[in-house]
Amino acid sequence: MDAQKVDMFIMTNGKFFESHQIGQIRERLLVLDESKWPMIQSLPLKDPSTSLIVSILGGSMGIDRFIIGDTGIGVGKLLTCGGFGIWTIIDWFMIQGATREKNMQKLQQFLY
């Protein structure tokens, strides 16, 4: 793909991925076929900051996990009152990483 397009994608969406994945994403995008560009551009990526806010407000009901697509863990948190409150606190620190991980999974379908 066009280097300019790839760099634009990295600049606008870099914050949605772990920093150590950026290099790999750039490399893969450069060799990717041009026809996949519209799909990659319209991927529904989730913002880690938003999920942190949701985690702080609705974490004990598992809403943060539901939003990023971890439905099973979300149900677990909902049923156990946020894992006796402990899981809720752990997720305040884990949710941003989990969101970036989920975004990477979404992108990976197109990269390989």
Next chain:
Amino acid sequence: MTSTRNRLYLLLALVCTAGYIWLFINLPNAESSPDVCMIKHVTGIPCPSCGSTRSITSLLHGDVTGSLFWNPMGILILLIMLIAPVWITGDVLLKKQTLFSFYQQFEKTLQQRRVAIPAIALVLLNWIWNIHKGL
């Protein structure tokens, strides 16, 4: 793939162990109200799953109506706590991943709109009932 499977099994096993310890502590007194819920402490309103400990303990004491009254979610939790350890042990011993594939299928099903909306509505209704009961 195996690492995600093992992570899920470890997490489930941990949660189940915590659940059993919690149940063991609270089993003698079915009517008491253990206060660990963060939502209840912060806002004074019970959360959707408040009352599930009381629900399970009254069910174990043989009181099915009481269990349904406290919180129907308790019965669901008890079912998971009974089935999950057996299933995990079976999968680990036979080196299979039937529970993991079931979990993924369950996630996929729950993400469909026609399943998700009734599920959310049920949880909300249960929550309103909880607040009304004043748990």
